[in-house]
Amino acid sequence: MGVVFSVTFGMLCVAGLLSLVRLLRGRGTLDRIVALDVFITLIVAATCVDMGLNRDGSNIALAAAFALLAFIGSVSAARLVERRESHR
Protein backbone atom coordinates (compact mmCIF):
# COMPACT_ATOMS: atom_id res chain seq x y z
CA MET A 1 0.00 0.00 0.00
CA GLY A 2 2.94 2.33 0.63
CA VAL A 3 4.10 1.82 -2.95
CA VAL A 4 0.61 2.71 -4.22
CA PHE A 5 0.60 5.97 -2.27
CA SER A 6 4.12 6.86 -3.43
CA VAL A 7 3.21 6.30 -7.10
CA THR A 8 -0.02 8.30 -6.68
CA PHE A 9 1.81 11.25 -5.14
CA GLY A 10 4.46 11.04 -7.85
CA MET A 11 1.90 11.19 -10.64
CA LEU A 12 0.08 14.11 -9.00
CA CYS A 13 3.39 15.99 -8.61
CA VAL A 14 4.32 15.46 -12.27
CA ALA A 15 0.86 16.67 -13.32
CA GLY A 16 1.29 19.77 -11.15
CA LEU A 17 4.67 20.51 -12.72
CA LEU A 18 3.17 20.18 -16.23
CA SER A 19 0.35 22.59 -15.36
CA LEU A 20 2.92 25.04 -13.96
CA VAL A 21 4.81 24.83 -17.28
CA ARG A 22 1.57 25.75 -19.06
CA LEU A 23 1.08 28.59 -16.56
CA LEU A 24 4.48 30.03 -17.43
CA ARG A 25 4.18 29.50 -21.18
CA GLY A 26 0.49 30.06 -21.87
CA ARG A 27 -0.43 32.42 -24.66
CA GLY A 28 -2.60 34.90 -22.86
CA THR A 29 -4.60 35.22 -19.70
CA LEU A 30 -7.19 32.48 -20.30
CA ASP A 31 -4.60 29.72 -20.63
CA ARG A 32 -3.11 30.79 -17.34
CA ILE A 33 -6.52 30.83 -15.66
CA VAL A 34 -7.17 27.25 -16.83
CA ALA A 35 -3.70 26.11 -15.73
CA LEU A 36 -4.17 27.60 -12.26
CA ASP A 37 -7.56 25.91 -11.91
CA VAL A 38 -5.99 22.56 -12.80
CA PHE A 39 -3.21 23.19 -10.29
CA ILE A 40 -5.63 23.91 -7.44
CA THR A 41 -7.65 20.81 -8.35
CA LEU A 42 -4.44 18.80 -8.06
CA ILE A 43 -3.79 20.36 -4.63
CA VAL A 44 -7.27 19.24 -3.52
CA ALA A 45 -6.60 15.72 -4.85
CA ALA A 46 -3.25 15.53 -3.06
CA THR A 47 -4.83 16.71 0.20
CA CYS A 48 -7.40 13.93 -0.05
CA VAL A 49 -4.73 11.31 -0.85
CA ASP A 50 -2.88 12.50 2.27
CA MET A 51 -6.05 12.01 4.32
CA GLY A 52 -6.40 8.48 2.97
CA LEU A 53 -2.76 7.74 3.73
CA ASN A 54 -2.96 8.84 7.37
CA ARG A 55 -6.59 7.63 7.87
CA ASP A 56 -7.31 11.07 9.33
CA GLY A 57 -10.17 13.24 8.14
CA SER A 58 -9.26 16.58 9.70
CA ASN A 59 -8.25 18.27 6.43
CA ILE A 60 -11.65 18.09 4.74
CA ALA A 61 -12.38 21.75 5.47
CA LEU A 62 -9.09 22.65 3.76
CA ALA A 63 -10.00 20.68 0.62
CA ALA A 64 -13.49 22.18 0.44
CA ALA A 65 -12.13 25.71 0.94
CA PHE A 66 -9.57 25.21 -1.84
CA ALA A 67 -12.25 23.96 -4.24
CA LEU A 68 -14.49 26.97 -3.45
CA LEU A 69 -11.64 29.46 -3.81
CA ALA A 70 -10.55 27.96 -7.14
CA PHE A 71 -14.08 28.25 -8.53
CA ILE A 72 -14.67 31.83 -7.36
CA GLY A 73 -11.26 33.07 -8.51
CA SER A 74 -11.36 31.42 -11.94
CA VAL A 75 -14.91 32.55 -12.69
CA SER A 76 -14.28 36.16 -11.67
CA ALA A 77 -11.06 36.32 -13.70
CA ALA A 78 -12.82 34.85 -16.74
CA ARG A 79 -15.62 37.41 -16.41
CA LEU A 80 -13.07 40.22 -16.28
CA VAL A 81 -11.31 38.99 -19.41
CA GLU A 82 -14.60 38.65 -21.27
CA ARG A 83 -15.72 42.15 -20.34
CA ARG A 84 -12.38 43.57 -21.45
CA GLU A 85 -12.60 41.79 -24.80
CA SER A 86 -16.22 42.66 -25.61
CA HIS A 87 -15.59 46.39 -25.16
CA ARG A 88 -12.75 46.28 -27.68
Place this chain on the structure above:
Amino acid sequence: MNWLNLFSAVCLLGGAASCLFGAIGLLTFPDVAARLQAATKPQTLGLILVLIGSAVRLDIRDASGLILVGLFQALTAPVLAQLVGRAAYRAGSVREETLDADDLAKRIRRERDRTL
Protein backbone atom coordinates in the same frame (compact mmCIF):
# COMPACT_ATOMS: atom_id res chain seq x y z
CA MET B 1 -10.12 -5.93 4.35
CA ASN B 2 -7.67 -6.98 1.65
CA TRP B 3 -10.36 -6.46 -1.00
CA LEU B 4 -10.96 -2.90 0.28
CA ASN B 5 -7.24 -2.18 0.00
CA LEU B 6 -7.19 -3.49 -3.58
CA PHE B 7 -10.23 -1.35 -4.55
CA SER B 8 -8.66 1.71 -2.93
CA ALA B 9 -5.35 1.13 -4.75
CA VAL B 10 -7.07 0.78 -8.14
CA CYS B 11 -9.10 3.97 -7.58
CA LEU B 12 -6.08 5.98 -6.38
CA LEU B 13 -3.81 4.89 -9.25
CA GLY B 14 -6.52 5.36 -11.88
CA GLY B 15 -7.44 8.80 -10.58
CA ALA B 16 -3.84 9.99 -10.45
CA ALA B 17 -3.24 8.66 -13.98
CA SER B 18 -6.34 10.52 -15.21
CA CYS B 19 -5.08 13.75 -13.63
CA LEU B 20 -1.68 13.20 -15.27
CA PHE B 21 -3.25 12.65 -18.71
CA GLY B 22 -5.26 15.83 -18.26
CA ALA B 23 -2.10 17.79 -17.47
CA ILE B 24 -0.32 16.29 -20.51
CA GLY B 25 -3.24 17.36 -22.68
CA LEU B 26 -3.09 20.83 -21.13
CA LEU B 27 0.49 21.09 -22.41
CA THR B 28 0.14 19.53 -25.85
CA PHE B 29 -3.22 20.73 -27.20
CA PRO B 30 -3.11 23.68 -29.62
CA ASP B 31 -5.80 26.17 -28.56
CA VAL B 32 -7.82 27.30 -25.57
CA ALA B 33 -10.95 25.25 -26.34
CA ALA B 34 -9.05 21.95 -26.57
CA ARG B 35 -7.08 22.79 -23.44
CA LEU B 36 -10.32 23.46 -21.58
CA GLN B 37 -11.54 20.00 -22.59
CA ALA B 38 -8.31 18.50 -21.25
CA ALA B 39 -8.52 20.57 -18.08
CA THR B 40 -12.10 19.82 -17.06
CA LYS B 41 -13.02 16.23 -17.89
CA PRO B 42 -9.91 14.21 -16.94
CA GLN B 43 -9.29 16.41 -13.90
CA THR B 44 -12.82 15.97 -12.55
CA LEU B 45 -12.81 12.21 -13.22
CA GLY B 46 -9.38 11.85 -11.62
CA LEU B 47 -10.35 13.88 -8.56
CA ILE B 48 -13.55 11.85 -8.04
CA LEU B 49 -11.65 8.54 -8.36
CA VAL B 50 -9.01 9.74 -5.88
CA LEU B 51 -11.79 10.81 -3.50
CA ILE B 52 -13.42 7.37 -3.71
CA GLY B 53 -10.07 5.67 -3.14
CA SER B 54 -9.43 7.80 -0.06
CA ALA B 55 -13.01 7.63 1.26
CA VAL B 56 -13.04 3.84 1.63
CA ARG B 57 -10.09 4.17 4.03
CA LEU B 58 -11.85 6.68 6.32
CA ASP B 59 -14.86 6.36 8.61
CA ILE B 60 -18.28 7.38 7.36
CA ARG B 61 -18.41 10.88 8.83
CA ASP B 62 -15.21 12.00 7.06
CA ALA B 63 -16.12 10.16 3.86
CA SER B 64 -19.33 12.21 3.58
CA GLY B 65 -17.23 15.38 3.46
CA LEU B 66 -15.14 13.92 0.65
CA ILE B 67 -18.34 13.14 -1.29
CA LEU B 68 -19.32 16.80 -0.85
CA VAL B 69 -15.98 17.99 -2.30
CA GLY B 70 -16.37 15.70 -5.32
CA LEU B 71 -19.95 16.83 -5.95
CA PHE B 72 -18.86 20.45 -5.76
CA GLN B 73 -16.09 19.94 -8.29
CA ALA B 74 -18.45 18.11 -10.67
CA LEU B 75 -20.94 20.99 -10.43
CA THR B 76 -18.49 23.86 -10.89
CA ALA B 77 -16.21 22.53 -13.66
CA PRO B 78 -18.87 22.89 -16.43
CA VAL B 79 -19.72 26.44 -15.29
CA LEU B 80 -16.05 27.41 -15.46
CA ALA B 81 -15.66 25.76 -18.88
CA GLN B 82 -18.67 27.65 -20.24
CA LEU B 83 -17.40 31.03 -19.00
CA VAL B 84 -13.78 30.56 -20.09
CA GLY B 85 -14.86 29.23 -23.49
CA ARG B 86 -17.06 32.25 -24.15
CA ALA B 87 -14.31 34.63 -23.06
CA ALA B 88 -11.84 32.81 -25.33
CA TYR B 89 -14.26 33.14 -28.25
CA ARG B 90 -14.59 36.87 -27.68
CA ALA B 91 -10.82 37.20 -27.36
CA GLY B 92 -10.45 35.54 -30.75
CA SER B 93 -8.32 32.67 -29.51
CA VAL B 94 -10.69 29.95 -30.80
CA ARG B 95 -9.73 29.16 -34.39
CA GLU B 96 -12.70 29.27 -36.78
CA GLU B 97 -11.66 26.26 -38.88
CA THR B 98 -11.89 23.95 -35.87
CA LEU B 99 -15.59 24.72 -35.32
CA ASP B 100 -18.46 22.66 -36.76
CA ALA B 101 -21.26 25.07 -35.88
CA ASP B 102 -20.99 28.62 -34.61
CA ASP B 103 -24.12 29.71 -32.74
CA LEU B 104 -22.45 32.48 -30.78
CA ALA B 105 -21.54 34.45 -33.94
CA LYS B 106 -25.21 34.77 -34.96
CA ARG B 107 -26.15 35.91 -31.49
CA ILE B 108 -23.35 38.48 -31.32
CA ARG B 109 -24.36 39.78 -34.75
CA ARG B 110 -27.99 40.09 -33.63
CA GLU B 111 -26.97 42.01 -30.50
CA ARG B 112 -24.80 44.33 -32.58
CA ASP B 113 -27.68 45.02 -35.00
CA ARG B 114 -29.96 45.80 -32.08
CA THR B 115 -27.54 48.33 -30.61
CA LEU B 116 -26.89 50.12 -33.92
